[in-house]
Amino acid sequence: MSTTRILIGIAIAVLFQTALLGHMVWTQITLLSSPTEVVLKTIPIDPHDLFRGDYVILNYEISTFDNDKINIPDTLRQGDNVFVVLDTSETFATPVEMFPEAPISLAENQAVILGEVSWVNLYQQEICDDCTKIIGVTYQIDSYFVPEGTGTDLEKYRDERALGVIVALNDEGDSAIKGLMIDGEKIYDEPLF
Numbered sequence: 001m002s003t004t005r006i007l008i009g010i011a012i013a014v015l016f017q018t019a020l021l022g023h024m025v026w027t028q029i030t031l032l033s034s035p036t037e038v039v040l041k042t043i044p045i046d047p048h049d050l051f052r053g054d055y056v057i058l059n060y061e062i063s064t065f066d067n068d069k070i071n072i073p074d075t076l077r078q079g080d081n082v083f084v085v086l087d088t089s090e091t092f093a094t095p096v097e098m099f100p101e102a103p104i105s106l107a108e109n110q111a112v113i114l115g116e117v118s119w120v121n122l123y124q125q126e127i128c129d130d131c132t133k134i135i136g137v138t139y140q141i142d143s144y145f146v147p148e149g150t151g152t153d154l155e156k157y158r159d160e161r162a163l164g165v166i167v168a169l170n171d172e173g174d175s176a177i178k179g180l181m182i183d184g185e186k187i188y189d190e191p192l193f
Helices: 002-032 151-160
Strands: 036-045 053-060 064-066 081-087 094-099 110-124 131-139 143-145 163-169 175-182 185-189
Touching: 002 175, 036 110, 081 131, 110 163
Parallel strands: none
Antiparallel strands: 036 053, 036 163, 053 143, 064 131, 081 094, 081 110, 110 131, 163 175, 175 185
């Protein structure tokens, strides 16, 4: 009787873990299959992970904002979610607005990406009563694993050419890297499996 209970417990645990893994894989496949894609301009830094191989830390142009260029909601604090609306009409997507909550609707040639406020800085302008607010934002796509030995190759393009990251977005702003581009040419493509 106790052996049967143990076997049933093991079977339930295995089914639960399999279902959880299946859900994670399905979520990633669904996101990578999203029809909404943007290209973000980035500057890579190339570290190496002993256990996982080469990866590139991606620092996006949409990672730092100041309220002289884009309106930053006063309520945003470190650790808060932020929804950045992107204009997708040019080669590289550019930020146009940000919100603490998901926007209800988007205009044509716009997409939204979900980030998290990593830091907030207020500083006083010289002889001015206005404060300039600057925030840093991190995204789900801040690092990308590349084939072994190719991370340093990407670093060479940092100063020479524009490195672009092709990002799939869903309606909630979740993001996944679909590939990398150099000078408009796709050089890496993320497989679904």
